[in-house]
Amino acid sequence: MDKTVIVQKYGGSSVADLERLGRVADKVLETHREGHRVVVVVSAMGKTTDGLLAQARQIDPEPPRRELDMLVSTGERVSMALLSIAIQKRGVEAISFTGSQAGIITTDRHFDARIVAVKPQRVLEELDKNKVVIVAGYQGVSEKREITTLGRGGSDTTAVALAAALNAERCEIYSDVDGVYTADPRVVPDAAHIPELDYETLQTMAECGAKVLNAQAVEWAKRAGIEIHARHTGQSYGGALPREGSKQTVVRDSRANALEQRACAAVSGEKGLVLVHLQSATALAALGDACAAAEVSPREISMDPRGGVSALFSLLNAPDWPRAERVLRERLPEATFRSVCAATAIGDGLTGVTGPLAPHRLAALGCLGLLVGPLRATVLCEEQGLDALVRAMHQAVVR
Numbered sequence: 452m453d454k455t456v457i458v459q460k461y462g463g464s465s466v467a468d469l470e471r472l473g474r475v476a477d478k479v480l481e482t483h484r485e486g487h488r489v490v491v492v493v494s495a496m497g498k499t500t501d502g503l504l505a506q507a508r509q510i511d512p513e514p515p516r517r518e519l520d521m522l523v524s525t526g527e528r529v530s531m532a533l534l535s536i537a538i539q540k541r542g543v544e545a546i547s548f549t550g551s552q553a554g555i556i557t558t559d560r561h562f563d564a565r566i567v568a569v570k571p572q573r574v575l576e577e578l579d580k581n582k583v584v585i586v587a588g589y590q591g592v593s594e595k596r597e598i599t600t601l602g603r604g605g606s607d608t609t610a611v612a613l614a615a616a617l618n619a620e621r622c623e624i625y626s627d628v629d630g631v632y633t634a635d636p637r638v639v640p641d642a643a644h645i646p647e648l649d650y651e652t653l654q655t656m657a658e659c660g661a662k663v664l665n666a667q668a669v670e671w672a673k674r675a676g677i678e679i680h681a682r683h684t685g686q687s688y689g690g691a692l693p694r695e696g697s698k699q700t701v702v703r704d705s706r707a708n709a710l711e712q713r714a715c716a717a718v719s720g721e722k723g724l725v726l727v728h729l730q731s732a733t734a735l736a737a738l739g740d741a742c743a744a745a746e747v748s749p750r751e752i753s754m755d756p757r758g759g760v761s762a763l764f765s766l767l768n769a770p771d772w773p774r775a776e777r778v779l780r781e782r783l784p785e786a787t788f789r790s791v792c793a794a795t796a797i798g799d800g801l802t803g804v805t806g807p808l809a810p811h812r813l814a815a816l817g818c819l820g821l822l823v824g825p826l827r828a829t830v831l832c833e834e835q836g837l838d839a840l841v842r843a844m845h846q847a848v849v850r
Contacts, residue, residue, distance in 0.1 A: 455619070456487065456614075457621060457623065458489075458491075458610050458611075458619045459478075460624050461626075462625065463496060465626065465627070466530050471684075474684070474685075475491075479583060480538065480541055489584070490574060490619075491534065492587075494530065495529065495530055495589070500523050507522055513773055516770065524549075524590040527588050531547040531549075531586065543583060544583070545582055549590065550586065550588070550609060551592035553573065554572060555612065556568040557592065557593050560599070562770055566601065569612050574613070578617075588610065589606045591609075602768040611672045612668075615671055615677055620678075621677065621678040622672065622678070623682055624664060624681045624682065626681070629697070631661075631700040633645060633716065633717045633845065634720075635662065635841070638842065639718070642845065643849075644700070645700055647700065648700060651673070652797060656719055657669055659829065661797075669702070678703045680701055683697070715797070717796075718794060718845040719794070719797065719841075721795070722792045724764065724791050726819075728789075729785060735752075737782065740782065741782035741783050745776075746775065747764060749762035750765050751763050776788065790834075793830065794837060795827050797827045819833070
């Protein structure tokens with residue numbers, strides 16, 4: 452019988468130094484010795500990416516996106532090579548690949564490209580030789596043969612896209628947390644661990660700022676039906692199940708069960724947002740033209756009953772936001788710009804908790820605006836009120 456493929460992804464905190472990287476090598480070999488073919492996707496070590504971006508901005512506050520991709524993609528290459536060396540030192544054959552060598556094909560957009568195809572021929576060839584394959588996450592190559600990166604959290608996307616292309620049994624995402632919680636435990640101390648989630652809910656959580664998995668990764672998993680197991684690097688797991696005392700969150704197509712367990716799944720908090728408001732709905736076309744010229748895409752657009760248009764931008768994957776903002780202001784002279792944060796309740800049961808989200812209650816919590824969409828209700832606020840708003844919403848709507 453053919454060996455099953457397991458894809459494992461290890462985040463930056465899991466490979467932050469050589470000691471931790473050695474522990475990751477031991478975990479990888481444990482899975483390999485269980486009889487699986489193993490593909491490992493790694494992020495850059497620790498805060499390497501932040502450090503590289505800071506160096507670039509010391510030279511130029513608005514560095515070119517193409518050169519940023521060339522720069523930050525080196526961080527994952529360091530991790531992949533060191534992990535391959537560590538595994539080989541332990542007596543098992545391994546080989547490391549960049550994203551392009553592993554067949555990750557992306558769009559042409561720099562710094563937040565999307566994967567359009569995976570051609571893992573070299574990965575399969577090395578797996579057939581019983582080697583552990585280590586792939587640099589977060590990166591790929593465009594059809595124009597340019598090195599691209601996938602935006603923050605992009606290593607998750609690399610891992611799930613590879614799992615889909617390799618028809619893997621599952622994709623294991625290892626980090627410094629043991630799965631997904633109903634809120635960030637650092638903000639909401641009584642947040643509950645969620646043992647199982649459906650794809651739609653987790654994707655909405657990711658899109659709304661929850662530091663769980665990358666939203667594009669969940670999208671890939673949903674399309675391919677790949678189970679995701681979100682786990683803690685420091686805990687012990689054997690086979691598909693956590694061992695005694697360990698926890699994980701399993702993400703699968705389990706929407707009906709999830710609805711029975713929890714009406715509102717979670718509350719997330721997000722910083723680094725800019726709200727752009729135009730008074731007239733006739734400015735919608737102008738907003739689209741301005742966004743194209745500035746090379747930015749709003750996370751969402753809403754229209755109020757009085758005809759105004761609001762666009763919410765996330766700065767997470769906009770390293771050249773000052774330039775983009777200048778273009779937007781030049782093309783939209785009547786628009787107002789405001790830095791905001793957002794607290795979002797996620798789940799199907801929000802229609803049953805309209806009381807806690809009533810306008811007078813939100814006003815008391817410092818609400819600057821309310822955006823409602825499928826599976827979520829987002830409340831905008833000032834940064835200093837974000838944590839209190841998240842705690843209040845969690846207490847009110849998570850059941």
